[in-house]
Amino acid sequence: MRVIEVVADAGHLATLTGIAEQHQVTDFWHGATGEDGRIALRMLVDDGIRQKVIDTIQNVLATSETARIIILPVEAVLPRPDDENDAESKKTGNGTQTREELYNQIERDARLDSNFLLMVFLSTIVASIGLIENNVAVVVGAMVIAPLLGPNISLAFATSLGDGKLMWQSLKTNLAGLGLATLMAVAIGLVWPGYINSHELMVRTDVGLDGVLLALASGAAAVLSLTTGLSSALVGVMVAVAILPPTATMGMMLGSGRIDLALGAGLLLAVNVVCINISAKLMFMLKGVKPRTWLEKRKARQSVTVYIFIWFATLAILLVAIMLRDHLIG
Numbered sequence: 001m002r003v004i005e006v007v008a009d010a011g012h013l014a015t016l017t018g019i020a021e022q023h024q025v026t027d028f029w030h031g032a033t034g035e036d037g038r039i040a041l042r043m044l045v046d047d048g049i050r051q052k053v054i055d056t057i058q059n060v061l062a063t064s065e066t067a068r069i070i071i072l073p074v075e076a077v078l079p080r081p082d083d084e085n086d087a088e089s090k091k092t093g094n095g096t097q098t099r100e101e102l103y104n105q106i107e108r109d110a111r112l113d114s115n116f117l118l119m120v121f122l123s124t125i126v127a128s129i130g131l132i133e134n135n136v137a138v139v140v141g142a143m144v145i146a147p148l149l150g151p152n153i154s155l156a157f158a159t160s161l162g163d164g165k166l167m168w169q170s171l172k173t174n175l176a177g178l179g180l181a182t183l184m185a186v187a188i189g190l191v192w193p194g195y196i197n198s199h200e201l202m203v204r205t206d207v208g209l210d211g212v213l214l215a216l217a218s219g220a221a222a223v224l225s226l227t228t229g230l231s232s233a234l235v236g237v238m239v240a241v242a243i244l245p246p247t248a249t250m251g252m253m254l255g256s257g258r259i260d261l262a263l264g265a266g267l268l269l270a271v272n273v274v275c276i277n278i279s280a281k282l283m284f285m286l287k288g289v290k291p292r293t294w295l296e297k298r299k300a301r302q303s304v305t306v307y308i309f310i311w312f313a314t315l316a317i318l319l320v321a322i323m324l325r326d327h328l329i330g
Helices: 010-022 047-060 083-092 099-109 114-132 136-145 149-161 164-191 199-203 209-228 233-255 259-286 294-329
Strands: 002-009 027-030 038-045 068-073
Touching (some): 002 047, 038 047, 047 099, 099 164, 114 136, 114 164, 114 199, 136 233, 149 164, 164 233, 199 233, 209 233, 209 259
Antiparallel strands (some): 002 038, 002 068, 027 038
């Protein structure tokens, strides 16, 4: 449940109250008209109808330059809402997070800034030391940081909305994070060349169907946690397992001159990135995340088609490469 606050010209009051009554929101109220001629109307809205209410309000206020829509969290409501209405809301809703709430969170996590680069820097150091020392606890510490979760999920989300700007931002952030982690791992491999017998490293120089399933589950779980508002701590660990350790392994093997092992780790990394993006995209589709207007929906359909084709084609190529590599090694 959320409070939707709408600040708009007082002339829109009758229309906004009509929207609240039409969608049967739990409650709504408003204050007096301000000196600027605007009025603030607040609606207490259940999760299941929140996206419909917000879309309707945006359609009504599309031409207004002074209107604002603010979504506020609700810790508790007393007296509690009617159980029958609450059950109906849960049944009709696809998730507790609206498109706008998801965008705000996902776009923030995909920004290429000093904080993101610092997180990649720190997590790569922690992961590399854990891999070298064969220390699972330290590797898990790097997993918790999980800096590469944001740009991968953001890329799938951007294609769901047909948002070219967010797609480009996500790609830049993802490439920058992977590039920085790889370069740091190469440098560590040059400094510490005598560790290639570590079990944690060797495990990540090979890829099989279990790795594919792990990546698919990680991407789906990440999106599920975002759309339903669940804790993403465990999801961050899962995604980090699929992305950061193979990146560090590939870089360190390159730094130590073991090109054959680096190729195996690189193949694992590529498979995991592709699978995470595929499963994230499919989960966004399943949860009904899509643009609001028909023009945006048409753009999104085009981007979704291209996105899915590219990722599935890439996955098919990678699976063939895995089979060929297994045949040559065997």
